[in-house]
Amino acid sequence: MKDRLKWIDEFGFIGETASGHTLIMDGGIEHGGRNRGARPMELLLHGAAGCMAYDIMAILKNAKKEITDLWIDIEKSQAASSPKVYTDIHFHIVITGKNIDTEAVEKAIKLSSEKYCSASIMLSKTAKMVYTYELRE
Structure with missing residues (x-):
């Protein structure tokens, strides 16, 4: 099957x-829309x-880390004129769990942002990417 986008x-x-x-x-x-769903650029970011x-x-589960919650807060800026590409993206990653060390989190973020996450790597071609994190127990 292939992906499809259909006009409503x-x-x-x-x-x-x-x-x-x-x-x-x-x-x-x-x-001119009806606000029934996310904007395409929002979906790209999410x-x-x-x-x-x-x-x-x-990566953290593979390292036997016990994660109980995770979310990413996103801040972004776009170019003022078309094409209104993202110019700055800040992912603030909040992780809750037990016995999670900063070294493991930093390694996971680095591997994702530089090797595995094709989407963020692609966005980094036009946007300055910033990754921060917060650990909670």
Whole structure:
């Protein structure tokens, strides 16, 4: 199966992924949409954060670290004129768990951001990427 994006109406679209999932994209009301779903650029950013989170979880679980929660706060800036690419992206990764050392987290972030996460590596071609983290028990 291949991915497909289908127009609904105005600026609304339904995406059908190759893995069999559906997502809704729409424009804001101020741009002629109906605000029924995420904006395409938001999905791009969340895809990169999801990719990073997946890698970090896999690396830390493989290192036998006990993770009880993880989230990524995202701050970003875009170019002022078209194409309005992301110019600065800051992923702040918050990890909760037991006996998680900074060395393991730093290694996981480095591996994800430099080797495994194709999405964030691709975004780094136009944006300055910053990765910070916070550990909580």
